Amino acid sequence: MTTTTATAAIEVAGLRKSYGRLAAVDGISFEVGRGEIFGMVGPNGAGKTTTIECLEGLRGADGGTIRVLGLEPRADGAELRERIGVQLQQSALPDDIKVWEALDLFASYYRKAVPWPPLLERLGIAGKRNARFEKLSGGMKQRLFIALALVNDPELVFLDELTTGLDPHARRSMWDLVRGIRDRGKTVFLTTHFMEEAEQLCDRVLVMDRGRVVAMDSPANLVRGLGAETTLLFVADRDFDPAPLASLPGVTRVEKNGERYRVSGTGERLICLVVNALDEAGVRFRDVHTERPDLEDVFLALTRDSRAQGGEG
Numbered sequence: 001m002t003t004t005t006a007t008a009a010i011e012v013a014g015l016r017k018s019y020g021r022l023a024a025v026d027g028i029s030f031e032v033g034r035g036e037i038f039g040m041v042g043p044n045g046a047g048k049t050t051t052i053e054c055l056e057g058l059r060g061a062d063g064g065t066i067r068v069l070g071l072e073p074r075a076d077g078a079e080l081r082e083r084i085g086v087q088l089q090q091s092a093l094p095d096d097i098k099v100w101e102a103l104d105l106f107a108s109y110y111r112k113a114v115p116w117p118p119l120l121e122r123l124g125i126a127g128k129r130n131a132r133f134e135k136l137s138g139g140m141k142q143r144l145f146i147a148l149a150l151v152n153d154p155e156l157v158f159l160d161e162l163t164t165g166l167d168p169h170a171r172r173s174m175w176d177l178v179r180g181i182r183d184r185g186k187t188v189f190l191t192t193h194f195m196e197e198a199e200q201l202c203d204r205v206l207v208m209d210r211g212r213v214v215a216m217d218s219p220a221n222l223v224r225g226l227g228a229e230t231t232l233l234f235v236a237d238r239d240f241d242p243a244p245l246a247s248l249p250g251v252t253r254v255e256k257n258g259e260r261y262r263v264s265g266t267g268e269r270l271i272c273l274v275v276n277a278l279d280e281a282g283v284r285f286r287d288v289h290t291e292r293p294d295l296e297d298v299f300l301a302l303t304r305d306s307r308a309q310g311g312e313g
């Protein structure tokens with residue numbers, strides 16, 4: 001971590017929050033730099049929403065310190081609310097409120113609000129401005145909540161389960177939208193259950209499990225840290241003995257199953273070395289593909305115990 005206090009959007013040290021005897025957040029510390037897209041991932045019940053609610057000032061912490069944009073969320077709540085945007089995981093609006101009325105209402109809460117029609121355009125719901133909330137599809141409601149979170153042009157926006165319920169097109173346009181927020185110099189704090197989303201979008205990811213931080217780094221470093229193997233799979237056009245491939249640097253395992261071959265190992269040059277060796281041996285191959293570790297593998301490896309216990313810790 002190189003973030004300094006002067007540039008940090010969020011500073012958390014030793015944060016704790018219990019519900020009765022359950023330590024939902026059990027002493028976590030991290031910083032989020034200004035202009036970062038920071039993601040928090042973890043199994044159901046890991047404590048993500050509880051953490052976010054403490055950062056937003058919606059929930060009082062039991063211990064630790066929190067600074068958000070230099071402010072203390074509970075004591076400086078009124079000022080903080082002007083400067084942050086909040087998309088709640090479980091949001092609700094009156095059924096009969098119209099989309100434009102909701103935006104006008106939320107805009108009226110702030111000293112400074114942006115004109116919201118362009119926001120609706122960007123979120124692809126401009127055509128729904130006169131629709132009643134109850135008539136919106138799940139994904140449309142989600143987009144509306146994101147529009148509401150952005151209506152005060154916040155310096156820092158919290159998006160709890162950004163794209164849950166969105167179709168693949170809407171998900172990708174949401175990624176563009178989030179990158180656009182970051183590119184305008186704002187900070188984004190999000191949670192997601194889609195590891196591909198975290199990998200594509202986040203500058204850094206915090207993996208949380210049972211109230212604790214189990215890892216925090218860039219997606220690429222997290223994947224690298226797993227030290228997991230890459231596998232090259234292919235079909236050869238003739239039978240050959242793959243045993244010599246096992247002596248290539250980085251190769252750990254070679255398997256043959258009929259005309260199908262699997263070569264596993266580590267190292268940046270693994271695939272290049274295997275392909276060159278096949279070429280030199282005069283083996284022609286097809287149906288080549290690779291299996292590479294990704295953030296989902298990191299998540300599964302680091303939170304394995306939670307799965308064994310059914311998710312809740």
Ligand SMILES: Nc1ncnc2c1ncn2[C@@H]1O[C@H](COP(=O)(O)OP(=O)(O)OP(=O)(O)O)[C@@H](O)[C@H]1O
Pocket residue numbers: 019022024042043044045046047048049050051089312313
């Ligand atoms: N208001 C509450 N009262 C009592 N327990 C709660 C309350 N809110 C959350 N919990 C418990 O605290 C733990 C953490 O919940 P939290 O909602 O923070 O998890 P999460 O990581 O956001 O999970 P999800 O991925 O399912 O949204 C869970 O065990 C949950 O049951």
Ligand SMILES: [Mg+2]
Pocket residue numbers: 048049050089160
């Ligand atoms: Mg949650």
